[in-house]
Amino acid sequence: MTSGADWSGRVGATWAAEWHRTERAFADIARVLDAAITATAPVAGRAADVGCGVGSTTLALAAARPGLRVIGVDLAAPLVAVARERARACAREADDDADRERRVDFLVGDAAAVLPTLGGLDLIVSRHGVMFFDDPVVSFTAMARAARPGAPLVFSCFRTREENDWASALGAALGATPRPTGAYAPGPFGFADRALTRDILAAAGWRDEGATRHDVRYVVGSGDDPIADALAFFRRIGPAAAALAAAEPDERAVMERRIAAALAPRIRDGAVAFTAAIWVWVARAGEPS
Numbered sequence: 058m059t060s061g062a063d064w065s066g067r068v069g070a071t072w073a074a075e076w077h078r079t080e081r082a083f084a085d086i087a088r089v090l091d092a093a094i095t096a097t098a099p100v101a102g103r104a105a106d107v108g109c110g111v112g113s114t115t116l117a118l119a120a121a122r123p124g125l126r127v128i129g130v131d132l133a134a135p136l137v138a139v140a141r142e143r144a145r146a147c148a149r150e151a152d153d154d155a156d157r158e159r160r161v162d163f164l165v166g167d168a169a170a171v172l173p174t175l176g177g178l179d180l181i182v183s184r185h186g187v188m189f190f191d192d193p194v195v196s197f198t199a200m201a202r203a204a205r206p207g208a209p210l211v212f213s214c215f216r217t218r219e220e221n222d223w224a225s226a227l228g229a230a231l232g233a234t235p236r237p238t239g240a241y242a243p244g245p246f247g248f249a250d251r252a253l254t255r256d257i258l259a260a261a262g263w264r265d266e267g268a269t270r271h272d273v274r275y276v277v278g279s280g281d282d283p284i285a286d287a288l289a290f291f292r293r294i295g296p297a298a299a300a301l302a303a304a305e306p307d308e309r310a311v312m313e314r315r316i317a318a319a320l321a322p323r324i325r326d327g328a329v330a331f332t333a334a335i336w337v338w339v340a341r342a343g344e345p346s
């Protein structure tokens with residue numbers, strides 16, 4: 058379980074330090090999500106990227122829709138600092154500083170508190186940023202009220218742990234595979250259950266909700282020593298990180314040997330790659346009640 062409090066503290070700081078590796082892992086998720094966003098995004102108006110992290114979805118949307126103002130919102134200040142720096146670098150590269158300054162913005166805070174202050178949004182997006190809400194009906198209700206009636210919501214999230222072989226391989230290597238309870242729990246697999254997610258969205262005032270399944274490449278290690286690189290990733294990010302950090306040195310060495318053995322058969326073309334099994338959800342904001 059990873060909650061909002063974890064993101065505004067230790068987990069957010071770790072993701073900010075490791076953002077190049079998380080970007081590499083999420084590159085193919087971005088490909089399918091960004092296509093779904095572009096298919097629904099209006100040409101003008103204002104959009105919010107919920108749980109924007111280092112701003113990849115925010116920046117991709119701003120590049121795809123020059124008429125849209127895009128605001129990234131995230132609990133973790135260190136991630137937002139990286140996002141702001143990346144936005145400045147993009148603007149310098151594109152030689153359009155002033156224009157990007159106006160069109161992209163990043164705010165630190167809880168989406169449920171920040172989005173109502175923005176109001177009248179024409180689009181809300183999120184790449185894997187919505188499954189950590191403590192109370193998802195409360196947060197999605199705030200998001201629906203901040204959107205114009207009919208405005209699209211487009212987000213990605215993981216399907217089950219079992220379908221995500223990177224997670225099940227880690228669970229098997231560590232001898233710990235938590236069983237789903239059927240109830241919502243904040244964390245990477247919080248929205249794995251399609252029916253549960255649909256119920257949450259409907260209860261929060263979203264309409265016409267539909268999910269598409271995608272299986273995409275999830276690269277966890279590359280470079281001169283892809284296994285060492287993947288181990289460095291899993292030591293800091295994802296479900297093995299807490300278990301490895303809590304273990305005594307001897308025990309940790311055994312755990313890492315087991316993880317390395319699970320990674321070895323996954324090397325292809327110089328990279329350790331698994332499959333990310335994801336949902337891409339699209340819904341529309343209902344009329345305010």
Ligand SMILES: C[S@@+](CC[C@H](N)C(=O)[O-])C[C@H]1O[C@@H](n2cnc3c(N)ncnc32)[C@H](O)[C@@H]1O
Pocket residue numbers: 060061064065069079083107108109110111112113114130131132133136166167168169183184185186187189190
């Ligand atoms: C798995 S990361 C994804 C980050 C980014 N969207 C990406 O794809 O790289 C989840 C993000 O959601 C943010 N987050 C979690 N709960 C949030 C909340 N209630 N309001 C705003 N951001 C939140 C976290 O701080 C974190 O940056």
